Amino acid sequence: MAREVRKRFGSVDALAGLDVEIRAGEIYGLLGPNGSGKTTFIRCVAGLVRADSGDITVLGRRPRETAAAGRVGYMTQAAALYGDLSVEENLDFFARLEGVHDIDDRIDEVLRTIDLADRKRSIVNTLSGGMRTRVSLAAALLHAPDLLLLDEPTVGVDPVLRREFWAHFRALASRGTTILVSSHVMDEASRCDRLGLILAGRVLAEGTAAELMRRAGTTDLESAFLALAAGGPAVEPSEASPT
Amino acid sequence: MSLRRIAAVAERIALGFRRDRRSLGLLIVAPLVVLSLVGAVWGSTTDVVPTVAIATDRIGLPPTFSGRLVDALIDATEIKAHRSTFDQGVQELKDGTSDAVFWIDGVTLHLEIEGSDPLRSGGIGQAVQKALVGALTRSGLTNSGLGVAAPSVQIEQLYGGADYTLLDYLAPVLVAFFAFFFIFLLSAVSFLRERTSGTLERLMATPLARAELVIGYLAGFSFFALVQAIVIILFTVFVLRVQYRGNLATIFLVEAVMVVGAVSLGLLVSAAARNELQAVQFVPIVLLPQVFLSGLLIPVSQLPDYLRPFSAILPLTYANEALKAVMIKGFELGDPLVLRDVGILVAFGLVMAVGAVASIRREIA
Numbered sequence: 001m002a003r004e005v006r007k008r009f010g011s012v013d014a015l016a017g018l019d020v021e022i023r024a025g026e027i028y029g030l031l032g033p034n035g036s037g038k039t040t041f042i043r044c045v046a047g048l049v050r051a052d053s054g055d056i057t058v059l060g061r062r063p064r065e066t067a068a069a070g071r072v073g074y075m076t077q078a079a080a081l082y083g084d085l086s087v088e089e090n091l092d093f094f095a096r097l098e099g100v101h102d103i104d105d106r107i108d109e110v111l112r113t114i115d116l117a118d119r120k121r122s123i124v125n126t127l128s129g130g131m132r133t134r135v136s137l138a139a140a141l142l143h144a145p146d147l148l149l150l151d152e153p154t155v156g157v158d159p160v161l162r163r164e165f166w167a168h169f170r171a172l173a174s175r176g177t178t179i180l181v182s183s184h185v186m187d188e189a190s191r192c193d194r195l196g197l198i199l200a201g202r203v204l205a206e207g208t209a210a211e212l213m214r215r216a217g218t219t220d221l222e223s224a225f226l227a228l229a230a231g232g233p234a235v236e237p238s239e240a241s242p243t
Numbered sequence: 244m245s246l247r248r249i250a251a252v253a254e255r256i257a258l259g260f261r262r263d264r265r266s267l268g269l270l271i272v273a274p275l276v277v278l279s280l281v282g283a284v285w286g287s288t289t290d291v292v293p294t295v296a297i298a299t300d301r302i303g304l305p306p307t308f309s310g311r312l313v314d315a316l317i318d319a320t321e322i323k324a325h326r327s328t329f330d331q332g333v334q335e336l337k338d339g340t341s342d343a344v345f346w347i348d349g350v351t352l353h354l355e356i357e358g359s360d361p362l363r364s365g366g367i368g369q370a371v372q373k374a375l376v377g378a379l380t381r382s383g384l385t386n387s388g389l390g391v392a393a394p395s396v397q398i399e400q401l402y403g404g405a406d407y408t409l410l411d412y413l414a415p416v417l418v419a420f421f422a423f424f425f426i427f428l429l430s431a432v433s434f435l436r437e438r439t440s441g442t443l444e445r446l447m448a449t450p451l452a453r454a455e456l457v458i459g460y461l462a463g464f465s466f467f468a469l470v471q472a473i474v475i476i477l478f479t480v481f482v483l484r485v486q487y488r489g490n491l492a493t494i495f496l497v498e499a500v501m502v503v504g505a506v507s508l509g510l511l512v513s514a515a516a517r518n519e520l521q522a523v524q525f526v527p528i529v530l531l532p533q534v535f536l537s538g539l540l541i542p543v544s545q546l547p548d549y550l551r552p553f554s555a556i557l558p559l560t561y562a563n564e565a566l567k568a569v570m571i572k573g574f575e576l577g578d579p580l581v582l583r584d585v586g587i588l589v590a591f592g593l594v595m596a597v598g599a600v601a602s603i604r605r606e607i608a
Contacts, residue, residue, distance in 0.1 A: 046448040068452075070449070080440065084258075096247060097446065097451045
């Protein structure tokens, strides 16, 4: 899916030869500290940023083509909504951009999913941060995308809701939706089918949570991440990556 | 190009306006308040009557003539004249109790005015001239061999007229300026918010194309700009009673094409600003040159040569020219001058819109 992707912003190498292959219908977690290149990679996949070099294919096409076809759902890190519009008006707007049919039914459906059906007519600015995050997720789900890009989707979300989110992600994946999710929360990362540990714009290691812990010789993911990040050449991406 | 998506963007802007009553108020009420103020200041025809000190010690005429002339001047309604000496008069000028000192030296009529305010100075000379013509006639001195001729020039105007106030002449350019100013500012800030709040990034990850976004914005904002234009035009014509000759529909059409350019320029400028404060700081750069160079205050033909090229690239120059032609001269849309100006405004709008599309930096992967 992504091969040798490089992107520089000024003197900063945001992506320094990143290789990732995400399989259809899996939940792939990008795990890494702030500034490791997670968001830049997600923006590349969403067609918002052109990589300086390398090759990215999303669902068999170039990223922007896939997004233009309405097959990608993108949930940004901070909720990107119109604060002066109601929840329903926001969702209606995004649904029309994505070319959704039966807009009203779909809005009711996603609002039930995020458990905000009773706040349909609330103005977004009056909602709590967690509620806005949920509406932002709803906007990304409206058109039932084949690929869902979630940039740190559970930041500021309480543990109960976080569990519900993940249950929902799992349900979507089981119906064939591919999910690329970034996080720096280890607990959450363990829920992904596979993980890519990212540091300084490169994939350090890739595999299931269990594989990564075994390889690092640790019993929890956080220690595994720290060990692998410090380990350097012991774990080459090529060794870990099945591509 | 999808009409459905364009309509969604335009509707989103309308919804935002519905909730943002303050901006809507700014758009409609603010120009009316300012225009009313301008109307109150410039719309009245009452002339200020200057106070003139007649330096009787320096009226170089035989005493009988002198006395008749001074009496006639004191009776004149155009000025408030009183007897004085030269030195006393000058002191009155300094004290601010008189506006001018008048005396006659040989065949030359002298008027010394205070002079610190050019707008007031001009009026004083005219008023004294009028008073003098009347006084000479009334005192029977006109044909007395005094050498003071009182030629009477009757001025007829092709356009406008004696009953036109300054506001009547300024209304066309003010109407254009307000429409441009408010809609430029609102569209710049609104699009900037789209950039800074992350919604622009979110939109660019949907099938929405950049051109669709810009056209949607143009449609959404132009709608409100045109509502504003209708309100402003009706207000100036029916409430401020500004005299106009042309067709209201033509006035509206010129406004409409100008407003599309203003919205596009606003979108383009929002790309150069990082926050709302910076966007507001663009107002002096974008608008003040248009105040001075577009014929709003000074006719373009009276500008120094090296400023004319700048004037030629400003959209308000053409809007002003067209609106003046329509409102004061009664030109129709079919008139070559109006057609040319409207064409240039359309071209300006197109260029700015293309620039706005290009300014949405999405690097397509």
